[in-house]
Amino acid sequence: MNFNAVAQDAVIPLWPNSVPNQKVSDEQEIDRMENIRWVRNVQNPVIEVYLPSKAINTKRAVLLFPGGGYQGLAYNWEGVDFAKTFNAKGVAGIVVKYRLPISKSISEKQYEVPLQDAQRAIRIVRSKAKEWEIDPEKIGIMGFSAGGHLASSLGVHYDVEVYPYQDEADKFSARPNSMALIYPVISMQSATTHGGSRESLLGKNPSEELISRFSSEKQVNMSTPPTFLLHAMDNEAVPVENSTLFFEALRKNKIPTTSHIYPTGGHGFALALDHPLLKNWVVMYLDWLNTF
Template sequence: MKTLKKSTIFLALISVGMSAQDTIMPLWPKSIPNQHQSNEEEVISKSDDGILWVTNVQKPTLEVYLPSKRNMTGQAVVIFPGGGYYGLAYDWEGTDIAKALTANGIAGIVVKYRLPRSKSITEGKNVVPLQDAQRAIRLVRSKSEKWNIASNKIGIMGFSAGGHLASTLGTHYSESVYEKQDEADDLSARPDFMALIYPVITLGAPSTHTGSRTSLLGEKPTNDEVDYLSNEKHVNKDTPPTFLLHAMDDDAVPVENSIMFFDALREHNVPTTMHVYPTGGHGFSLALKDKKLKGWIDLFFDWMANLD
């Protein structure tokens, strides 16, 4: 038994040594805004199809994956997993994506962000995910020298509801939504680029994802609340260059979400690329088992390589 424990410790140390660059760090150094302590507990579970789900997030974090220094491009992508603002598909649309990025020399940083349904959130439930998103990119920017990342090459990627959060950050990055906690909060929260993968964009009928809207705004939101987070309405000339990906047969988040955002970006002369596949449905992540879809990540890498 003692030998088994020693072996386990030894293997753990090897594992830590091999992943010394992979770090989990708290998002907020002091108090977490709009939150109070409650008896609610964070839940980590696996779905029937094996996806690691996180619900009731209490302490938002960054999980950082860095490629070896010699392979680094200097680019970084901050990743927002989806889950309808009810949970986070944490490996499927988070850590799996980060690992794919690091294999191509790009830092991948997964955000475990708070969800509006949490009983620990005291006020401003609709703005809490944006607080975490703004803080996440500022914190990454503050660590750019330490992590060998170029401070002007930090983008974001979001999936489904995480795509809504990413597009919210890309269109509301300049708004003050929390009190400064440290020097990182003096830095810009503007992403240098965005990748929105089968994203929720609008909260308006008929094209929204009803579950995401209800989780974020409740059952009976006002028109102003809906308009504020219908992000196709907030694009301007300073919105970051955007990569959009969707499937035409997505019956959860209609493809019109990406089309509306593309049209708004084009109207304001924001560089954008959109790929719409005829099939694929929703929530396909890397789509490694789909012959037609599995190459989408390579299209994204090519797009990143040609950013100005």
């Protein structure tokens, strides 16, 4: 089935040779349309690149990390749909099909696998900036739900070595110039986290060291990128405290931050085109992005 009315400009594998932390498995990637398009059991992580027309190109780019509880990826809903929306505004949209830590093909340290793919993805984009007519200092990231956790992890752990050197792309920085976290899982602390995302990433009985390491609100420092936060107070899946705790950590470290907390919207609203309060949030985000 052709899921995309507009074809992507490029599909690039993240790893040129062997994929780190991956062993031979009989597991097959699943990509099917249910209520939305879900991708599961990712075996060959890639980036799908959607570039704007030259006439309206702002030379900005945003890497998109779909959510799905670290068990799947809501691939169109929180990925391709946004890439196309951004293209219409002159922004390159790059969807990251990242590996999921619950995969049977993961050989060790399953909690590092999504971050490995995230770091590698932004380095590849920076290495291709000239070819794709992107300003390498205007590369942002956006993550949703568990993808928001991955995006925040990249924002606070961009300089942590989690995989061995691959090629010339790894000479580029993995630091995003900005990040947008949309109804994100931020904390792995039991009182705040989304239990399914935590168990998928860290396992059933994680150590306190791992919990702290992957609680992004505890890892913020003065080099953390400027951040855009969006959450709804009635989100019963991922408590709004994930965003408010992160906001407070950003404020303490004097990181330029915009936070939008809405009374309604629940979880997983994506573009929210039918919601009376949230329907214009992408416009607000793009206005904010243009300031960096």
